[in-house]
Amino acid sequence: MSRFDQFAALHVPGTPLVLVNVWDAGSAKAVAASGAKAIATGSASVAAANGYSDAETLPLDLALGNAARIVGAVDLPVSIDFEGGYAVAPDALASNVALLAATGAIGCNFEDQVVGGSGMHAPEVQAVRIAAIRAATGPAFFINARTDIFLQAAPETHDVAKVDAAIARAHAYAAAGASGFFVPGLADLDLLARVCRESPLPVNFMAFPGAPDAAAVAAAGAARISHGPFPYRAAMQAVEDAARGLLG
Template identity: 60%
Template sequence: MTQADRARIFADLHTPGTPLVLYNCWDAGSGAAIEKGGAPALATGSWSVAAAQGYADGEALPLDTLLSIATRITSTCDVPVSLDFEGGYAVAPDALRANVAQVLQAGVIGINFEDRVVTGEGVHSVETQSDRIQAIRAAADDAGLPLFINARTDLFLQSAPEAHGTHLQEAITRGKAYADAGASGFFVPGLSDPKMITQVCDASALPVNVMCLDISADTAPLAELGVSRISFGPAPYRAALRALTAQAKQLYGKAG
């Protein structure tokens, strides 16, 4: 199966009402374990990938290290793999295009791409982020790959839940602009209000991705809202580390 075949399969898994559920991995070992559990596809989470290597989130993990990890995951696992690429390790479209070309060489078929200013504050303007998405799409076209660009807005992560309503229309506007620029999906992490999620889904021409941080949660209610993708972000990594710490405490006889 070719990389392009995997990309098409991955895109087809995004169905409103019967969403793709991604239990995020952070390296080849966790990816293989999740695949063994029945996952039809894999996706990394930037926080988890960085933490597993001793780095903070926010592109502190060197790009070469990220590419190496991505390559090991795609080499180890047979299912499609999407990479959390944060802000692309660049701001200017030309530099971003070059970085994405390297990501594609790692064998991934999709990326998360966020609109926050990674090394600054706030989010990029709609126009700036649209230009950046166009650059990514151009890099994918050059490679002959239907890359799934999961365009993420950080409007909700950067605001308190009680303020989410004031950002809803801007998020919808960004989703439409990102679709026009060549995005494949629209990611709204931090948004948890069912009515607002439904509004985003109804307004979006793209499949909508939401994030759930409770690994024991029933995903059916989210599916009923019309989302096409549910991801768990850093939650799987945190749960795995808590279990490991608990096992170590039992082994070494420490309480608490």
């Protein structure tokens, strides 16, 4: 089984793949040593570890070099959080993701927010962008299509209408060639369960402090649980705490 197929097969609704997001080759090796089945990065963590903020301020060549080093460090499938692909136009986007695929990464996160701007790309625009990535990478590359509907709205405003909009995007993204559907920010288990039931793609939940636990998220039908920037933040807090102790 190829690493592409191996990774895709790990997405089982109700028995989700758990990803502890990494930021460099060293953190990837540590997570692999823990018994992880796959490796995924978090863009905010990668940026911060290199002295940048999130939202594609990390130069593309550094992002690609970091991806290649992670792939070379572990014997597991590696998915890269590639934000908005460092481009808006489909042709430029396709070229950038082809470069990412050439590092050996088996897939990427690809978000529908307007990086560096405001709002989100219209579903039909984002679908064209996903189709361009699929054409550039072939049938096996795992495109985890992220919607920012829930991240861009306060949790108390998450409702049926937003879920309707998310499900419509899931169908549009699936038709364009996406492999998975990522709904960071959505923590209401009833709403999450409906997304999981009605999405044609396996659904990715993002864990965060105070979010429902993994068992509850699995019961809602999620096929993937990722941890975003929180492992990096915990690691850096541990370094700071250790330094304070050493410095007396």
